[in-house]
Amino acid sequence: MMKSLRVTAPDRALRPARSAPLRFLAGLTLAPLLRSAITRHSVPAGQPPRVACDRCAAPIGPGQPLRPRSPVARCAACGARVGAPPYTVEIALIAAVVALLVPDRPAIELLAVAGWLALAVPLAFIDAAVHRLPDRFTLPAALGTWGLLGLAAVLHGDAASWLRAFAAGTGLALFFAASTLLLGRRGFGLGDAKLALSAGALLGWYGWGALIAGVFLTFVCAALVSLVLLVTGRVRWRGQVPFGPFLIVGTVAALVLTP
Template sequence: MGDPRPAETPAADGSWRRALAVLTLVPLLRCAVARHAVPPGSDRRTRCDACDTPIGLDRPWPALGPAARCGGCGGRVGAPPATVELATVAAAVALLLARPSAVELIAAAWWLAFVVPLLFVDLAVHRLPDRLTWPAAAGTWLLLGSAALAGAGAAPFLRATATGLGLALFFAATTLLLGARGFGIGDAKLALSTGALLGWYGWSVPVLGLLLALTLSGVVALGLLVSRRARLSSHLPFGPYLVLGALGALLLVW
């Protein structure tokens, strides 16, 4: 009897390879977290805070690996051990399971390459640096525009543009109206790329992503209050929840 499993098509095999290519970015993502996880107003981190060992991909730097430790003093640098690796693997698996079209896959991979370090930076220092949010938005828009020119048409691209701008304006408005109680300007910049990627798939998808993000952040905040690990005045970073909500919505539509 023949093998009952369907043979993998060349297109599917190409999608697997493109998604697995995301894993090669792990050292770059770790470096981005280590460099940008600094307090607002500070310069990017270029050396170990404890022993002044340079941070860079051109040098042996164990902090870029799962151990996340400085090669000079052994101190912890950047994101916690193995977390960036696990997040990147989870993103690659999601892309493998979803199997969007080639251009959509590249756009999603570009977005993920920036939002993964943004997630860890926001958790560490409650900021979303422009050096990561702006390239995420510009690249996502250009790649979706390429998908429109390649045959998807103008309608999904115009919808993506409208939802990206609309979501960003919503976050910015809460900052202007509510101050520290609203979302941050960094969240608005992250919303440019996130809203565009979600809007490509329909008007309801950004709404679903935002609802998932708000629900998840509310559950976590309630859990922290019940466990007395946070106060009502505490400010939780919203960037990670926006990313997770967007991923949840994308997995539902892919």
Template sequence: MQPVTGARRLRLATVLASVLVTPLLRLAVVRHAVPSNAPSRTGCDACGAVVSLTRPWPALGPAGRCGRCRARVGPPPGTIEIAALAAVALLVLVGPPLGALPALAWWLGWTLPAVMVDLAVHRLPDRLTLPAVGGTWLLLGAAALTGAGVGPWARAVTAGTGLALFFAASTLLLGRRGFGLGDAKLALSAGALLGWYGWPVLVWGLLLTFGLSALVSLGLLVARRARWTTHLPFGPFLLLGTAGALLAT
């Protein structure tokens, strides 16, 4: 039997943590998948039953249904669990350097529920995107201090800041036709992760992101499921583009 190295221990701990936090991910989506001006959801919309970790109704499980009235609460059944498994697969397949693995795991833990919220109500809540930024930058900084060097971290910060400014500028110049400020905040962390691995990875990630967005938009137009003025949530494409670029490294 081969000895378990530090990298293997860290990957195993990441996989176990991903499984254990799945109810937290579903709870985050349930709480924040509301319109921007509405208060966070605290229970079942149909009967008012409280949904929380201290009162673990089946809404926090794969079925996603209220334990009292069986109405659906939050995302469709199994979607969070499938997304969590995909995140674990990404962590295993990407096999990032030991120091960058915690940053990627942290980013996925906050970005997955944020993207689910974006799909549901077309917004990326600050309570999910800002912790993703802070933790990702700090953990990449720790990786720089423990061996990777200052260069990758400086490149990551530059890439994240530049991408976020580009998204924010489109919002200011184009209004609703541009990206949202939530997209800009998500870009702070996504751009940092891509930039950590190099400028070519950042470019590849952006090409994948915009390419996927264009393909889906064209498909919806052809199927007459959308119009030219339809605004699609961009968070899912940014997540998929980032994941695809990291897998290609």
């Protein structure tokens, strides 16, 4: 019996360490797909997804001059940059995968956070580029997060956590939506409110402290970056800075720091 315990216990302890590199590599395989999504959807509101180079009209696709999945982010026909800057998506995805693997979470919770990150990364780049958060990313993020957390609540017998997540996501979204209705363009956008449905739910699942920490880090990050942009002349005093990337960064930071 003692011999059996000595063999199985170390093997169980090493399983997470062995699976971490595999999860890391699996996460990096998403980089071409995410870069392609960013390239296609980084267009102003009301316009269809990008199907060609803005400068020379070279079509997008395999074997075409414009290859949206390439980390170089250049059109082979005219050399124009299209989509996110070179290698930035890959770096952001590496950071997201590392943040995903740092805390020890159950499988369903891990899947919920991973699914949200897969949609949050392109949302951050799209919002930074054209100041919009498309519904085709924010709404699936909300539905997927709520659904997976609901499944986790059923499996764990923890309905209270799901109700708290629902209340946190709904409350944070209503806060952003109310600012839009009251302040107009000076407030947050409706896209921010839709993104808050999933971000707030994830934070609320881990407790009210996680929600407070995430919101605090979000506004601190937004204030610091806005101040730097203002001092350097990148934006004017009444200029608008996209809020979606800060909400994503603040949420990820709180998820990593929250026990």
